[in-house]
Amino acid sequence: MSIAERKEREKEEMRRNILSAALSLFREKGYDxxxxxxxxxxxxxxxATIYLYFRDKSExxxxxxxEAASVMRNHFMPLLQLENPWERLIEFGHLYIDFGLKHSDLYDLIFIIRAPMEHVENQECWNVGMTVHKFFSETVQACVDARYFKSTDTATIAYTxxxxxxxxxxLFVRDRMRMYPPEKREELARKSLTMFTKMMEVL
Amino acid sequence: MSIAERKEREKEEMRRNILSAALSLFREKGYDxxxxxxxxxxxxxxxATIYLYFRDKSExxxxxxxEAASVMRNHFMPLLQLENPWERLIEFGHLYIDFGLKHSDLYDLIFIIRAPMEHVENQECWNVGMTVHKFFSETVQACVDARYFKSTDTATIAYTxxxxxxxxxxLFVRDRMRMYPPEKREELARKSLTMFTKMMEVL
DNA sequence: AATTTTTGTGAACAGTGTTCATATCCAAAA
DNA sequence: TTTTGGATATGAACACTGTTCACAAAAATT
Structure with missing residues (x-):
């Protein structure tokens, strides 16, 4: 049974080969x-060989x-260490922006690009991206339960x-911060987050 | 000199013809x-005729x-009637979201699409889009001056x-609200805005 | 009426996603 | 060991893309 296993392994290698080439090209030249x-x-x-491993470009x-969604999920793993839901929520914000600024291309892939949603598989992969939002909601719910908010409208708070x-x-990923000098942008984002954190205290 | 004027007029008509056809096609099938x-x-x-009126597709x-930026600017005109800067700021938020939900394609064009920024002219058109942000900043500044905020960090407030x-x-425009039922999305957006408005009071 | 300028076009070039008959390879059966 | 069968790989083709350019038609100027 070793030959079949090797074949399977080679097939997987080829897939990875294609994907990593595609990703690095996408980073350089943009997806389209x-x-x-x-x-x-x-x-x-x-x-033509590529079509033996993927149905079409959108696959x-x-x-x-x-994969991008997986990377993002891993990025949030440290949150599981934090017991206090409020701390978790605050750290969530920091990690979210960290991820967005550091892995702009992956973030774009997950939350901005107009995804070609033809395949059923995409539904699944979208769910992975949505995991982040779910985790977000749950953390907010924990904060609501622990009376960290006056409001109890979990859905609206999480969405906000x-x-x-x-x-x-x-704004950062799609280059709509031209009115701010490039070296100030990250700083501004972080300053804004602390400001927003303060704003959250009235909720 | 009437012939030259007519020629100019016809040229302009042709440009408009092309642009309106392009826009309606874009709305249907997406820009790419x-x-x-x-x-x-x-x-x-x-x-080939199109290339007599536009250098290339990106033009x-x-x-x-x-044009989208102009429509948006017009959308904000009613704000000029409001004397009170705080009222103006609040109404700005409503109008902003109104515009985004109603003219999603135009909003996308201005603030989301990866613009092909090859031409110098784009710099100019980008400035038009930026007018909105400038107006935003000025309104915030007016609020700061009138002591509507405790903070005086206009830049960070405006950006936030x-x-x-x-x-x-x-999120709405790029279809990342699938976790909310379609008919609830607009309502949620508006509920969130009033929530955010309350949050602003601590600034 | 002849000439110049403007306006429009078909054909072509190099690129795209995708398909398919054909060729190559390699493991299993004869 | 040779033959067979199925997987893997590919060149060529199809219908599309943005763009250019030599050329034709039309209109304005001389």
Whole structure:
């Protein structure tokens, strides 16, 4: 049974090969302007070969989106150490913005890019991205339960906080902070977060 | 001199013809997947003709972006009636979200799409989009001057408020609110805004 | 009426995603 | 060891893309 296993392993290697080439090309040139032929060139295979491992270009995209979501989930792992829900929520904000500024391309992949949602698999991968939001909601719920907020409208609170951090990252990722000098942008984002944290205390 | 004027007028008509065809195609099929040939077909001219009026596809994009920014500016005109800066700021938030939800495609054009910034002209059109932010900042400054905020850090306040409303609209526009039922999304956005407005009172 | 300028176009070039018949390879069966 | 069968890889093709350019038609100027 070793030959079949090796075959399986080789197949998986090839998939990874394609995906890593695709990702690095995407980082360089942007998602839209990288072609199947570019990826094929990078891995030194024929364009047609790629279609043996992925149904079409959007499936490559979906696979990368899935991986990006995994990276983001891992980024939030340290939160599990924090018992206090309020601390967890505050740290969540910091980690969220950290991730967005550091891995702009992955964030874009998950939360900004107009995803080609043709495949059923995408539904699944979208759910992975949504895990973040779910974790967010749960933390807010814990804060509500522990009376850290006056309001009990968990849904609206979670959405409001999420919209804010998303706004911060989205403006950064899509280069809409030109009115601020490049070296000040990150600082401004963090200053804003502490300001927002203070604002949260009235909730 | 009447002939030259007429020529100029016809040239302008043709530009408008191209732009309106492009915009309506963009609304239908998305910006990336509409081709010059599609636009040419729509206006019943040869693809090559379009290049007599626009240097390339991205210039058509830039022109539309410019127009979108104008529409948005007009959307905010009622604000000029409001003397009180705090009222103006609150109404700004409502109008911002109104615009984002109603004209999602235009908002996308201005604040989300990865703009092809090759041309110098884009700098100009970007400035138009930035006008909104400038107006925003000025209103915040007026509020600071009138002691509506405890804080005097105008830049950070303006950025924080802007990030929030952008976050709200961006999540909506790019379809990242799937966890909320479609008919509840607008309501949630508005509820969140009133929540955020309350939060602003601690600033 | 002849000439110049403006406006429009078909054909072409190099690129794209995708498909498919064909060729190559390699493990298992004869 | 040779033959067979199934997986893997590919060149060529199809219909598309943005863009250019030599050329034609039309309109304005001389």
């Amino acid at each position: 302007s990288v072609s199947i032929r570019n990826i094929a060139d990078a891995i030194e295979y024929s364009p 490559i995209f979906a696979a990368l989106q899935y 906080l999420w919209a804010y951090v998303h706004g911060i990252v989205a | 997947s509409v081709s010059i040939r599609n636009i040419a077909d729509a206006i019943e001219y040869s693809p 058509i994009f830039a022109a539309l972006q410019y 408020l802007w990030a929030y409303v952008h976050g709200i609209v961006a």
